[in-house]
Amino acid sequence: MKPIRKHFDAQPSFPFAFTFKDRKTLQRELPDHLHDWFELVYVYSGEGTFFIDRTIYDMNKGDLFIIPGNTIHRAFPDKEDPVTSTALFFHPMLLDRISLGESFSYMACFEQSRMSHRFKMECSSALQQSIERALVEVESELRTAQAGYRHAIVLHVEQLLLAVNREIGGERKRKAGSAFIGPSWMKDSLLYIDQHFTEAISLSKLSQMASVSSAHFSRVFKQSTGMNVTAFITAKRIVKAKELLLEEDDPIAAIAEACGFESMPYFHRVFKQIVGMTPSAYRHRS
Template structure:
């Protein structure tokens, strides 16, 4: 999967995709689908553009088409249910939806005494879709469509939005194209030494402007993104292969084993050796 653009799991014949997962971690990416996140248990951190949100149990989060976002786990862990649906479901309204951005993406579970009407209206079809996802082979396509259309209606009509102007839409697409070049370069060269001036050159920007651009677009520094990408690749190799830990460290761009162990533990909460032992058991 390309780092810069997550290939949505929806298709023209199946424009809806949902799944349950835990402790989700995903580097900055974007896709054309609208994404709805429901935290079933624990807490989950979500980055949206330059902003970071900590979602609590019961919270909902809305990610619009084309928005750069990432996920980071928290120590207490989480279980989340994610729904993705394509803009094609909106038919003739699709282009209008494309330029409407959710003004307040985080919709927390209301506390006692708070107005929770919008939250409860959104939660109902989300829970219906979750229950249908548990049916597996007995899932009813008609029930899924009914719930997703109810969810779409509420998101379109009742959730506060901001509207992109034509200029803002063009500027946004240009930003995504620039990110494409940078993410592609990191994906191809993460095993080697990566310097800031190299990535700035890839994006055809000065080091100063590139650093600001990247942080504003993704919510993290270039260095943190590279480190996160390397650790994610190392984690994947630890779980899916029997390649020695030392070799994995060097394959993923770390030039020192102590540094690899320290950084991995900072981001994953355990050592690379512990991940390998869990996988072997």
């Protein structure tokens, strides 16, 4: 299984990365990946599909994808009309502000996406304009790097997220944006895996449930998600293990077993391959 983590070169004091108006192709698109950082992807033009967590979405002009940390995702640009998009990556500590006496959080849209498993937002014209202005300002600050440019970037990111959260919570409720692209059996299979990934799940069982051949299931699954079934289930287990390592005091062996790993050496090897460090180092990192 190849590593699927994305590496960021940002300094610890400024956990932020930015890819501005990038025209995606299948050759230049990142492989399926997951990372601790949070991500926003805004689409300017073109078409494609975006697999996130357990859903396959259309990508079109004005779409915003809100992707919490440790969420498996991969974009598939259209061959004839590839997507042009901006991707914004940051660690939540970038926006670590006092509450000012309000319950408001810039990260609310990410938490809602995580809880609802809905990661696509079809933006109103007004929100598209707000997002595009903020992204232009971020690009300008990064390019010119004048005194205080990092502070300015944080302000523009906060302005962008404020607009997104207000639209989600306002009278114009967030559109579903979750129409599944693909056969219904694929939707059912991804949901089943999401609910049972800590158990033993075989390709033959999944294909039997879907009433298709194993070869057909495997081919469509790989085309839709960018991963084979085994790699996808393993990635799901690693995501859960990362969560438990930070939130629970259970022994690492118990966490590995709870996530579906029967062999500790295999768990250690795969965890380090995907995350870039051992389970123990991940748990005790500062």
